[in-house]
Amino acid sequence: MRFIWISTLKDLWRARRDPFAFTTWLAIPLLIVVMLNVVFGGGGAPVPKGRLLIADEDSSLASNVLATAFHRDPLDKMFVIEKVDRQEGRERIDHGEASAFLIIPKGLQQAFSHNQPFRLQLFTNPSQRISPQIVEETLSLMVEGGFYVQHMAAAELRSANFGAVYRRVMSLQKGPPLIELETQVIQEKKQTKGLGALFLPTMLYMSIWMIAGVQAGDIWKERMSGALRRVAVAPAGLGAFLAGRVVFIALVFGAIAFAGLSVARSMGGVPVANLAGSAAWAMLSGTAFYVLLLLLTMQSSNQYTAHVLVNLVTLPLALVGGCFFPFEIMPAWMAAIGRLTPNGWAVQQFSSILTGSAEAREVALALAGLVAVSALAFVLALRRLRGSFAV
Amino acid sequence: MIEVEQLRKSYGELTAVDGVSFTARPGEIFGLLGPNGAGKTTTIGCISGLLQPTAGCVRVMGHDVVREGTAARRALGVVPQEIALYEDLSAVENLKYWGGSQGLRNPQLRERIREVLELTGLEDRSTDLVKRFSGGMKRRLNFACGIVHRPQVLLLDEPTVGVDPQSRVRLLELVRAQAQAGACVLYTTHYMEEAETLCDRLAIVDHGKVIAAGTLAELRSMLAERDLLRLSGVFQPEAARAAVAPIDQIEVLQAEDNLLVLSLQEASRKLPAIFAALEAAGGEVRGTTLTQPSLESLFIKLTGKELRE
Secondary structure (H helix, E strand, O other), X not given: OHHHHHHHHHHHHHHHHOHHHHHHHHHHHHHHHHHHHHHHOOOOOOOOOEEEEEEEOOOOHHHHHHHHHHHOOOHHHHEEEEEOOHHHHHHHHHOOOOOEEEEEOOOHHHHHHOOOOEEEEEEEOXXXXXXXXXXXXXXXXXXXXXXXXXXXXXXXXXHOOHHHHHHHHHOOOOOOOOEEEEEEEOOOOOOOOOHHHHHHHHHHHHHHHHHHHHXXXXXXXXXXXXXXXXXXXXXXXXXXXXXXXXXXHHHHHHXXXXXXXXXXXHOOOOOOOOHHHHHHHHHHXXXXXXXXXXXXXXXXXXXXXXXXHHHHHHHHHHHHOOOOOOHHHOOHHHHHHHOOOHHHHHHHHHHHHHHOOOOHHHHHHHHHHHHHHHHHHHHHHHHHHHHHHOO | OEEEEEEEEEEOOEEEEEXXXXXXXXXXXXXXXXXXXXXXXHXXXXXXXXXXXXXXXXXXXXXXXXXXXXXXXHHEEEEOOOOOOOOOOEHHHHHHHHHHHOOOOOOHHHHHHHHHHHHOOOHHHOOOEHHHOOHHHHHHHHHHHHHOOOOOEEEEEOOOOOOOHHHHHHHHHHHHHHHHXXXXXXXXXXXXXXXXXXXXXXXXXXXXXXXEEEEHHHHHHOOOOOEEEEEEEEOOHHHHHHHHOXXXXXXXXXXXXXXXXXXXXXXXXXXXXXXXXXXXXOOEEEEEEEEOOXXXXXXXXXXXXXXXX
């Protein structure tokens, strides 16, 4: 076990001594994020506010109380309130130009003071999560509060007897509210993905795929220098050596994925629903690629043919497997083939975890498959090492 | 102690090691001497457990290298022919790694690293990257990595190949020091002078077989104090053999169109007679090399060829 860690350290020391390569590994995903940022904006802008559109068709004291609730602290720091008419409000919410659109139909004051049912309409933007929810929660609270007031003190409200209203409120045990808030989520016309989100899995996996190939080829340097033979005759042996190398690769991929995703989210504004999960998947799948490519590279008779063989395999797979172009912009037939490749499958799973659309069971199954393939490839690679490669 | 009994290693039709047997004892430097391709490295590979013997038995400190591989490897230190180092690591990092591979831990590892750096004269360059070292310094570090764990048995596979004379002298001193400290050292080389000055006992190998073994004195006695005379020029081999045959106690080791190798006593005194006989047989002598008895001449006597051919 100790030699596994020493082997990992050895590779970390070596990586530190080659800062250009190490920086490149980290720079690829970061560069992508910066590129997305420059092209599509988002970096350095002030924290965006939610936009609430209100169509007040009642224009009464009650509707005014409702609308001005969003002008009070802290809601005024979160929202820009705009008064619109019904038609403009619908058009703008349909185009995604606001977080929510509240319609206060005519008759609110009348219904409120006469203890009659009434319905407010709230349209929310599905591409936003937080702001529409705050509007909805705030309105729900106000509607509920209004119900209590309405139910027990309609007469006093009409006569402006506020002391009596307070006492009635405190002794109330009735329900449900007669004023209802009807919330509608606007149907998205087309499921669109930002370009940053579209390209992030592709770019990250391009980096991981290429690093896996280069690192797999490094075993030839160790063979040519005689280091493998030296390890083979040490008591710790080749198993611990290979395990240490795999741990190193996992650490590198974990760091790259975590850094890349963090920067993409914070600077590039790319939505990352599950940072830890997607970084872990990128780390594990990248490590699996490494072990598979290691096994492949060790089948060659010399370093040159190993290099050619790995390129022959990795480049076409990268092209069709979503590591150069996202599946979404590929011809359908090519995307269908690409999704069947090992890297294409990993990219798909990664995208699902990244967007939070993956089912837990589905991820668990994929993870089990990945671990099984990696373990098998590890055993075969070790057999090849012990068989004749190290000698 | 290393015990090798009837060791054989074949690769298909090719037999690289063919029935080699010898024993090397603690505190002794045992030399395996032979030309390139003689089977020295294959023998070392079988002893270190890197190669599986086709037949025969190898024991290191009493442990069979096949059946008790891990125990045997714990006693071993190997200094390979190639410079098996990580050039992008420093000397200390290499020693930490290779010491760790032998199971050493701090603080013992730290102490041994300090000792071997001092021993090999690399203490001033301990944090420098190996790729900035000279060839001789790399060889010394390669050696240091092989002894960092104080092995009971040390296998050295041509450790001075490509080394400048100064570094070679230093390396040979280091090897002697290991044997004096009680290690059993197996040293392979194709340099006669190294074997003569360094080894307590020797086995001369060629084509995978031991063709002579013993102490240096025992091997020299096989030559019976005879000189080796190499004559270059133009000869008719059979006529030349016949021409020199009557000369007292002469032995023709090799006769070719342009080379004649003779073994005889007091060669310098008999040179005029040899030249006259060869001239009478139609030969022409253009160059003469006289070699006093040595391992080189023994090797030529035993195999009919030079060690470096």
